[in-house]
Each structure stands twice: as C-alpha cells, then as structure tokens.
Amino acid sequence: MDQALASLITSAAGTGAPTLTSSRYYGAATLPYTLPNGTQVMYLARRILPQASIYQSVRSYVVVDGDRLDNLAATYLGDPLLYWMICDANNGTDPDELTAQVGRSILIPLSSGIPPGARNG
Structure with missing residues (x-):
C-alpha cells in the first residue's frame, strides 16, 4: 500500500x-x-449510527426557513463541524433533511464531551 x-x-x-x-x-x-x-x-471504516438516547438534550429547536444544521451547530454547540451530533441526537443521517421542514422540532444535544459510543458504533 x-x-x-x-x-x-x-x-x-x-x-x-x-x-x-x-x-x-x-x-x-x-x-x-x-x-x-x-x-x-x-x-x-463504516460508522454505525449510535442510539439517540446516548445524547443529553439541552433544548428543543423549531426549524425556521433557511436553517442549516452547520449554522445551528455553530450557534448552539460552538462548532459547525458538530452538526453530526444534532443528526445523531435526532436519529438522522442527512443534515439537510433535518432542516427541510419548517416548524419541525429537533433536539440540540449537550456539546460538552462526546458520549461513549458516539463514534464508530
């Protein structure tokens, strides 16, 4: 190799x-x-999506027109690259799908530390 x-x-x-x-x-x-x-x-290696219950939710957020998950992660988690934590906490694999429906309520997880099992199953 x-x-x-x-x-x-x-x-x-x-x-x-x-x-x-x-x-x-x-x-x-x-x-x-x-x-x-x-x-x-x-x-x-393939990453297995963890159970959403491993995340401690801090708040619920209602999606508005124009929302993007990376912007929400930057605002609420302090890092746009943590958008995947919001996906995981909402049993989602597609960030765009989570913000596609205006009025949808999504969970914003606690960002202090990534829980065991969040990475690589």
Missing part, C-alpha cells in the same frame, strides 16, 4: 476530518480494499 495514499485518506485530503477531535470519524480505522485487479484502495 502506498504510504502517501494512506496519509492522504487519514488527513481527509486536507480537511483534517478524521483527525479533528470534533469529527464523527475521529479515531476511525483506515482499512484497505483490494480491487479485482489487485489494486488496494484505502477507506474509512
């Missing part, structure tokens, strides 16, 4: 996503997959 490629994947091609402590992929394993032609491709 090419070390440069593994390094690129681990660093999320410059975004730092798997290496930032706020990332849902922080600490995720990098695994190889061998294509039929023998070429190895690196990928991040």
Whole structure:
C-alpha cells in the first residue's frame, strides 16, 4: 500500500476530518480494499449510527426557513463541524433533511464531551 495514499485518506485530503477531535470519524480505522485487479484502495471504516438516547438534550429547536444544521451547530454547540451530533441526537443521517421542514422540532444535544459510543458504533 502506498504510504502517501494512506496519509492522504487519514488527513481527509486536507480537511483534517478524521483527525479533528470534533469529527464523527475521529479515531476511525483506515482499512484497505483490494480491487479485482489487485489494486488496494484505502477507506474509512463504516460508522454505525449510535442510539439517540446516548445524547443529553439541552433544548428543543423549531426549524425556521433557511436553517442549516452547520449554522445551528455553530450557534448552539460552538462548532459547525458538530452538526453530526444534532443528526445523531435526532436519529438522522442527512443534515439537510433535518432542516427541510419548517416548524419541525429537533433536539440540540449537550456539546460538552462526546458520549461513549458516539463514534464508530
């Protein structure tokens, strides 16, 4: 396996996503997959969505027109990259889906510390 490629994947091609402590992929394993032609491709191990009950909710928020989950995470959790915690706390996988319906009530979890089990199942 090419070390440069593994390094690129681990660093999320410059975004730092798997290496930032706020990332849902922080600490995720990098695994190889061998294509039929023998070429190895690196990928991040699958993340299993945790039970929403592991999050302590701080408040309920009613979605208004134009809301985006990254902006809500920045406002209520202090970091836009923590949008995934709001998804998890609401049993959601698509951030846009959580804010698509005006008037929908979503839970905003406590941001102080990521609960055990939130990452990688």
